[in-house]
Amino acid sequence: MFTGLVETKGTILEILDTSDGRDFLVTTSWVNSDIKLGDSISVNGCCQTVTEFSDEGSKFRFYSTFKTLELTNFGLLKVGEEVNLERSALPTTRLGGHIVSGHIDGIGKILTLEKREGGSVICYTVSNDSVLSKYIAPRGSITVDGISLTVVDSRAGEFDLVLIPETLKKTNAKFWKPGTILNLEIDLVARYLEQLLKPQQ
Template structure:
C-alpha cells in the first residue's frame, strides 16, 4: 500500500524486453537509478511504486543507488510503463510502514487504466490538467473533490465531465517540482488508479442486489411484486 506522496524521481538506466525463453517471460526488465534516498532500507522483495505501479525489487546494487524490477505483460497492457525507455523519469514511492502518516490517500499501486492529457492551463502558480480516460467505464468511479492517483501522485479531482470521459486536477507549484507530470505535454499518457472506495461500494451493492433477487422472500422481491400488482390493478381498473 502507498500514500500517493511521491518521495523522489528516478531515472530508467536500462529497459530490456524479454523473450519467452527468459525467466521473466515476455515482459520487461528495468533498472532504475538516481534514487539512493529511498533505497537506504531496501530489501529484496520490497514493493516500490513506479509511476503508480506497484513493482517488486528483484535486485539492487551494493551501494544502494539503483534497483531492478520485472514488468509483466498484464502490467504493460494496463499502464504506460511500456512507453518507458532509457533516460525516462519516473515517480517513486516506497510502500508505507506503520509509522508513516497517511498524507495522501490509500493507493494500491494497481493501475486501472491510462489517460491522455487533453489540456494544461496555468492558474497563477498552479496548473490545471485535464485528462481523458482510455477505458471509459472508469469515469463512473471519479467524483468531484474525490481522490485519484495520477502516475502514483495523490491528487484531488476538481471537475468531471461524464460525457467526454474527462476529469481535471489542479497541481500547486510545490508539487510541480516533486513529480514528473509537469514535464509531460498534451497527448502525453499517465497511469490512473481510481479511488478503491467507489469500487468496493459498487461491488457490495451488486452482491446485495443479486442476493435479494435470487431470494423470492427478500424485501426487494416483495417490493417488486407489490409494485407489479399495483400496476396491473391500475390497468384493470381495480
C-alpha cells in the first residue's frame, strides 16, 4: 500500500525489451534508503517489484509484464525521462494522501493546462475512460501518476485538477503538457462500495 505522497523522482537509465515485457533501470536518491530485493515501489503510481539494486538502492531494476504495459504509460517511457517514486507505506507512516494500492485502473490524457499565479499553480483538464467517470467525483481523491490529488470538478469523460508549487517541484508534473498520458487509480473506497452494492446473484 502507498499514500500517494511522492517521495522522490527517478530517471530512467535503461530500457530492455523482452518477449513479453520490459525491464527498466532507474537511478534516484532516497532519504534513508532501505531498498531490498522484492520490495514494492510505486513508479508513476504503479506498484512494481525491485528485481535488482546497487549503490545502496540509488539504482534499481523492475520488470513490467505485457499486461502492465497495456494498462499504464510504461510503454511510452523513454530513457532520460523522470518518474515519480514512493516506497510502500510502513505501519507508522502518516497517511497524508489517501490509501493507494498501486493497481492502475486506466490511463488519462492532459487536454488543456492553464498557468496561474505566474506559473506557480497549474490547472489541468484530464480525459478519462468513460468507465472510470462514475468513480471520479468533485473533491474526491484520485491518484495521477502516483500523486494523491483532489478532483476540483468532473464531467463525463474528463476532470479538472489544480497543482500547487510544492507538487510541481517534487514530482514529474512540471513536464505534463497537452497530450501527456498519465496513469490513473480511482479511490479504493469507491471501488469496494460498488462491489458491495451490486445485487447478489
